Amino acid sequence: MYKILKKEALNPTVTRMVIEAPFVAKRAKAGQFIILRVREQGERLPLTIADSNPEKGTVTIIFQVVGETTMLLNALNEGDCLKDFAGPLGKPSVIDGNKKVCIIGGGVGCAIAYPTAKAFHEAGADVTTIVGFRNKDLVILEEEFKKVSDAYYLMSDDGSVGEKGLVTNKLEDLITGGEKFDEVVAIGPIVMMKFVSLTTKKYNIPTTVSMNPVMIDGTGMCGGCRLKVGDEIKFACVDGPDFDGHLVDFDQAMARNTAYKSFEAHKRDEACH
Ligand code: FES
Incomplete structure (x- = not known):
């Protein structure tokens, strides 16, 4: 289970959550995303990784409440757990420090x-x-x-x-x-x-x-x-x-x-x- 360690409203419809997900945090790179499920029969929700901390084993997600699944996600609080949190998925962004x-x-x-x-x-x-x-x-x-x-x-x-x-x-x-x-x-x-x-x-x-x-x-x-x-x-x-x-x-x-x-x-x- 993936525990919500921190929840914070960034504006009236956008929420930031820090999730305990050490295996994802270890490999996450900019540009990649995760797919989560709030509950067993729930929709699979793709969200880009907003930040990650491999030492603390945490992954940050930011989402806008627009539909059923994001409403259900937003109803969860610190200490609650997500059903699934799969990733990192997709190719990382190509980063060039000389640009x-x-x-x-x-x-x-x-x-x-x-x-x-x-x-x-x-x-x-x-x-x-x-x-x-x-x-x-x-x-x-x-x-x-x-x-x-x-x-x-x-x-x-x-x-x-x-x-x-x-x-x-x-x-x-x-x-x-x-x-x-x-x-x-x-x-x-x-x-x-x-x-x-x-x-x-x-x-x-x-x-x-x-x-x-x-x-x-x-x-x-x-x-x-x-x-x-x-x-x-x-x-x-x-x-x-x-x-x-x-x-x-x-x-x-x-x-x-x-x-x-x-x-x-x-x-x-x-x-x-
Ligand atoms: Fe199914 Fe990409 S989500 S092919």
Whole structure:
């Protein structure tokens, strides 16, 4: 059993939990994910590893309460245990300490962008971070990002915190202002990753995106997480989750991710009653 050692609300809908999972903690690298189950008959929920501590044997996860399973997970408290916590799964992000990188996080995607920014920083890279949220109440991990960033820019849709505008506005301002990024890493809503990739393509900057499609088994068997990347079909759980943003078919990924929305809403309503 995997005990919840710490639980903390980062904003009204996003929670951070530290889980006792020594075998996962020992091998976890930035970019990898776990699949957990809250209970025996429960859904398998993939979540990116937000942090890990091999000495303490702990793994940190950050999740947004959006459906039945995340509601059930969020109802657990410190001292409670998860049924399963399998991982680390997926390929680790490729980290190069000699680069000048721009890490872009959108909304709860910042939970995934943070370990990547931290890994680049610890490897010696020059890290610029741009994060975007709808408003000031949704901002997460501000202090954590500042600690691992040489430059940090906070954007909000309504201007209630940081600068008003999109992450792509700031990215383009920096590029046209003379910043020379060797790589851009974008993690957040699919539409954000699409427009970051379209922006960087204009300037020929290599771009990595972290894809988070529907997953079931997490082992490359079910095909649930398939994506079109260039001319190939890839599985996010075993070939990713990181892919070349200039090759991903974002429109197809968006269509597949919305296919289960009404079913998820139905399950969420059931769980509320
Ligand atoms: Fe089944 Fe990736 S989750 S193939």
